[in-house]
Amino acid sequence: MERSLKNVLVVSFGFLLLFTAYGGLQNLQSSLYSQNGLGVATLSTLYSAVLLSSMFLPPILIKKCGCKWTIAGSMCCYVAFSLGSFHASWYTLIPTSILLGLGAAPLWSAHCTYLTIMGNSEAQKSGKLSKDVVNQYFGIFFLIFQSSGVWGNLISSLVFAQTPTQETISEEQLLSCGANDCLMATAASNSTQPPSQQLIYTLLGIYTGSGILAILLVAVFLEPVKDKLETKGEKRLSSPTFWSTILSTFTLFRDRRLCLLILLPLYSGLQQGFLSGEYTRSYTTCALGIHFVGYVMICFSATTSLCSLLFGKVSKYTGRAALYGLGTATHLSCIIVLLVWHPHPTQLAIFFLLPGLWGMADAVWQTQNNALYGALFEKNKEAAFANYRLGEALGFVIAFGYSSFLCVSVKLYILLAVLSLTMVAYGTVEYLESRATGEITAAGKKTIQEEKGEMQTEM
Template structure:
């Protein structure tokens, strides 16, 4: 996404608006399917090999999000190679870039056809695919709505919304207000490639360390702390400087923010998979709804508020969402203890 903000591509509202609506609609279906399938596969694997379910869900999410985050590293390097010859906005160059992306998408679609169907015998509450499409859609809508009456979902929604906020902050504000003044427009690709690299490494590591609610709480706490440090650093200390430090500081911030994003991606998906095994489609639908809504809020507000105000919003959102998340963990642990 950063790539299209960095290099200008000829467009009009008549093409961009319909394309954005279509991409948003398609992405929502893909992401709900991804979260549901990945969790179902993890549960099936845990059952087949008699291993701890929470550990497998954590590892599977770590592997997936590690690979997914690497697209930011590889994609930015490809863009630098294709577009970094000084002919910014060249039609031939942007066409070549789109051909590369289209080829990657086609390969992914072909590989998806080889995914095997998981049979959980109804243990995960998935819709019965033997029934009609209408019944399946109605069942899914009921599942999504019913989660609004589940206190666990209400307590995890603020952290989901924050995860969308922090991603949009990096894409919109951080690249514009921190990276571009220090490194120039051409440096955005390099900074975001570093962000993606640390995002991928952290996703893999966090997934390996996930085994249940306790580990998720500890990992999320670490991610919240390091992102708060970056926000406070920019708000209170950071000033644009020249020389080596002027280059190192934005790159270091990008790496730290990438670590935080890796934490939230892996842990939120693992948390939903563990807590809502009977309403997975509804839970992952909620995840994308709130992440997408909060991301849109940042992009709408970005032109109208200053960087300092945005940082204050991020700090307040982080504090509130983390506090509510801790309340969730205490409630779930208490419920678990009462059943023991």
Template sequence: MNPTFELEPYENAMVTNDNVITSNEFVKDKNKRGSGFRTYKNLFVISIAFLLQFTAFNGIQNLQSSLNTEANVGVNSSSIIYVCLILSSIFLPHPLMSIFGLKWTLVMSQIPYVLFVAANYYPKAYLMYPTAALVGLAAAPLWTSKGSYLTDSGSKYALKYNFDKNTILNRFFGIFFAFFQSCQIWGNMISYLVLKPEVQLLSTFSNQTKDNTHLLHKTYDKCGADFIEHEYESSEVVKKIDRRTIDILCMIYVCIGICSIIIMITFLDQRRTTSREKMSVMVRNSLKLLVSSIKHMRHLNQILLIPITIWAGLELTFIFAQFTQAFISCTISAKYIGLIMIAFGICDS
């Protein structure tokens, strides 16, 4: 049975042996149709909310190593995010989902992302580092509750309509990631459109004096694979982007993040996968989950996934921190990061 179409179970439920529809059967069928609509409504609400939130977050994250170079605040902030993510993965998801349910865990976990983007208005260590830590602590509950929400709603939908569970879950997660993975496209497009250089950029370069041309070549020698960060920052040809332009970009990203939260608060239904628990029970269950996760490392399939995970982390670190700074910002301008990273977003999605 094709899970894309809900008409077939609807028609079957409307027919009795005497080809007569009773009032009870009509009400039951109407409830089933309503349940199917709400399930897909919640799926698209989560998908759109994540798309908006990570359009803003990934857009500003791609610029960290190029814009916030003072005391290496940008790269350090990104590092803090993922250190705190490790800690939050161990302890926070289960207690928060038990106390607040899946909807409000999702909503609360989105707020630090908006705060981190807003901190880029004034990117000092005492603002960037705490908000980065909050993002890391919120990330694990955010992604865990998202996975639990889609899995629970997909499983119940498959059971109600007698569909294959794996087929429905694959479809639900496929729809979600089709939205989510495109965030790199839209976030970088916004970045480029706001920061894009003036049209006369090429003519400006063509009119450079011989001394400036020599300086440019000397600087380019320190870009790419030969990138030297402190020489890049002190170079005379490095042009800082106007602060007002960066503030406009941050304002746009903050508004997008707030829209994501509003959409989730307004349209997402509450859902719980577990009942409320006492604090002692939550701590005990969290420890059990930690122990079971460690024991799971005995399985060969899990062990074989570890190198892939490590490689993915190293790859993304290189792309978001080193590639954007050494190969784009150093050679042409940070204004072009969005344009070039759109290509990454297209292939990534």
């Protein structure tokens, strides 16, 4: 097995183990800790910390510690969150969510930087286009990583299935489910009996063990890597200063492409926040019960995982614009259905179908967004991916922040509006890139013609 692919697999399986724990726990927050809005408050605080972390920490940690140890150290913050959940309260979940948030941005920025460097290195060896290899590596990563949702949710469903028989949900209560839900996060989603504390401890024990294994895997088997762009003739004469490293995240906004593209990660955060916060509580838990949350979210994770590999491979044939079009059309359709659909236990197939379609579109955002940022900002990867995490964290903060104040229908209309604006901004960037490429090509042809003219004159 080639060295680059081996390292990609180590990173991928490390994230698989880590997010088997965190993903399953995140999906249960709004349902498991609905009292006084603790669940969504925890998630909102967590992503507020991610937002703060994205502004300062990723470039500094990656430069000082390297991608490998930034990934390993950040994973420890996720394990701390699992440990804090053993005694869930405002005094344990809020501090550990802040710690997790501070580690999340460096974790994702280091992982994106690592895969981009590995892809560029392999492309140079094999003579392939960098963007194709990077796209392929991100596809492999997200195939393995997104399957973490399958295992994390399967574990939670199997554990919580041991809860005593659920009470029947009344027709009157079903009327307040779905887009009609205006009870917000402070009210219980239904009258079903919650899982026992013993079952919750069992689940948290499994999740904590999975996170520890992820840290050990990365620390032992992942190879350190350096960006070859800096090891050739373009090597820097001196290391960047502390403040210039911090400011690199913000100075990149002078590039108008980044200003337009910031809507992509913003929408990515909003749509993921809606699915894990609103869909799990206002649709699944409200109409079926909390023990169905894991099974429903498995459909999302499975389709995202499989489609990530597929889109990573076919993007070089279809182009990224076609995939973005597919993702947009799919999410628009799902949002419209969620607005008009009245959830009922007899419509079981729909509860699974919608997350599946949602996951197919999410695979577009995950693979193409990361590859796009890596391709457009190759010389400023750390700062670019830090900005990506900043935008995505802002989307999560907004999604969980207004969770307790707005009806589900209003949140769906917000998603609809942001998605529309995002695609207009993305289309503008594609137009600017195609025009710039055309100008470079035209300039190259002109130079060749001038050289031929000079040669003929000399003759």
